[in-house]
Structure formats: structure tokens, C-alpha cells
Amino acid sequence: MHRTGELYGQFQTLDQQREAASLGMWVFLITEIMFFGGLFLAYTINRAIYAVAFAEASRELNVHMGGANTAVLILSSFTMAMGVWCSQTGRKKLLVVFLIATLALGGVFLGVKYFEYAEKFHHHLVPGYDFHFPDVKPEIAAQDPYINAHAQLFFSLYFGMTGLHALHMIVGAGLLLWLIAQAAKGRFTPAYNTPVEIVGLYWHFVDIIWIFLFPLLYLIDRHT
Amino acid sequence: MSEHIVSPRIYAVIGATLLIFTGVTYYAATLDLNHIYHGLNVTVALAIAVFKATLVVLYFMHARYSPKRTQLVIIAGLFWLALLLLLTLSDYLSRATMHG
DSSP: OOSSSSSTTSSSHHHHHHHHHHHHHHHHHHHHHHHHHHHHHHHHHHHHTTTHHHHHHHSSOOOHHHHHHHHHHHHHHHHHHHHHHHHTOOOOHHHHHHHHHHHHHHHHHHHHHHHHHHHHHHTTTSSSSSSSOOOHHHHHHHHOOHHHHOOOOOOOOHHHHHHHHHHHHHHHHHHHHHHHHHHHOOBTTTBBBBHHHHHHHHHHHHHHHHHIIIIIIIIIIIOO | OOOOOHHHHHHHHHHHHHHHHHHHHHHHHHHHHGHHHHHHHHHHHHHHHHHHHIIIIIIITTTGGHHHHHHHHHHHHHHHHHHHHHHHHHTTEEEEEEET
């Protein structure tokens, strides 16, 4: 069965139906905020305890790749927002263009992430048997004798948080593929564009998570 | 009440602002602000992140134009997040054994 935007029995108006859908999506996103919130909390506490090791480990990240990815993700949020506008104003062909652009930018993000991860494997910075943190200055080693173990904690959180974020991106890419197929058939009109709006909310949420991950993981100990 | 359509002009202004502040947060991270006040680097980074996230929520996610009940759900969610962060951190960061 395909939903074409007819009014369902439990709603009185199409506006009410649309608002209920976006409210439901927001409730889901709140659960996602709590889920990522717990991870940010774990990161903050460990960073406060092992400040020296976390600062050293943070500087091992590639800030140029991280920064470029931030810009890519913000651009993809912009193209997604433009997609919503196209669906609201009946621009069916332009909608497909903007959705494909969003998917492509998401692909670029994941591609850069692949090279970043590969670099970490190459430098023995993936937690586990092969983990070996580069030698640090004697005064740093004196401040934290277990810096190898504590840096491993940083990279566990790094891979956990960016990995879950990347997983959300992959889910978003799947949603976009479905959306593009529907949009290509001309299914979305000014009267019915709820799926575009809902996927948009999800995509922007994933953008917001990265807006916090980038400074916290890559930037805050960059100055010294 | 029918849905509010946000114009491409607003989306472009918000997108450009987000990109500019990504540059600002990178530049701020290269300065040693901790020298002025300990913890200022992370405070500035988080303030910029919160500002950027607020723009995304209000304009890209249309929260500014959403019905009041949707806005209430968003605020309630942020309230629970604040409880999670503040109560847990006030425990951990006030422990005598924290740094030793």
C-alpha cells in the first residue's frame, strides 16, 4: 500500500496529520539525544579524569579531515533543507536533484571517514592488542605514567561515538535512496511531503551530533 | 493553519552562518584561551556548537515555525538531557578522588 496523503480516520485535518507525524519524529529524536547524551557524558567524565592523555590523544586526530567533513555535513543539511522547500512548492525535478546532492555529500563524509579510520589502523591507534601510542615528551609521561592505556580509552570513545554517528549516516543514506526513488516517481506534492520533512529532521539531527563531536574530539586541546 | 514554508534565502543565510562559525571554532581552538581563564577553550568551543545546533533546530528543522506542542516536546527533551549531564557531572566533578 502506498500512502499518498489522504486523510486518515483518526485525524480531522491534513495539517493535524502532518503535525502529528513531525511530533512523533521529534519524540524519536529526543530518545536519540538521550542516547548520544550518555556517550557525551562518558567522554566528558573520562576527559576530566585523564586530561593529559586525552589532550595528547586528541592531537593525533586529523583536524583537516574532521573540519572538511564538518563543512560537507553542513552543506548536506542545506541541500536537504532545500529538498524540503522543493517538495513544499511542487518542484519535483529539483527535489530529486537536491536529494541526490544530499546523498552524494553524505557519501563524501563517509568516504573521508574511511580514510581517517584507515589512518588510525595504520598508526596503531585502534584500541586492542595492536594499540601503541607514540612516545611522548618525558614531562608528559611523568604526568601520566599510564598514558598508553588512557589514550586507548580516548580512542575507544572516539571510535564508539564517530562509529555510531557513521552508522546513523548509513541509515540516513538508505532513507535518502528510498526518498529519491519515490521523488523520481513524482510522489511528493505540496499537499503530501511528510516523508521528505521527516527524513530531513533525521538528517539535520545527525548533523547536530557532528557539530558537537567535531570540537570535542578534534579541537579543544589543539592550542598547546 | 497550514504549514510554514521557509524560503531558500533563509536556508542559504543559515547554511553560510554555520560554515563561518565552523571556521571561527577552528580558529578559536588554535588560540591558547586557557591561558586567560582555565577551561575557556572548551567553553568557547561548546558555546559555538550550541549556537550552531540552535540555528539548525530553529530553521533547518523548522522548530521556530512548529506548533507549541512540538516546541514543548523539544524543550522537555533538552531539560532531561540537562538533568542527565548536570546531576551526573556534579557528582563526578566534586569527588575528592577525581584527579588522584
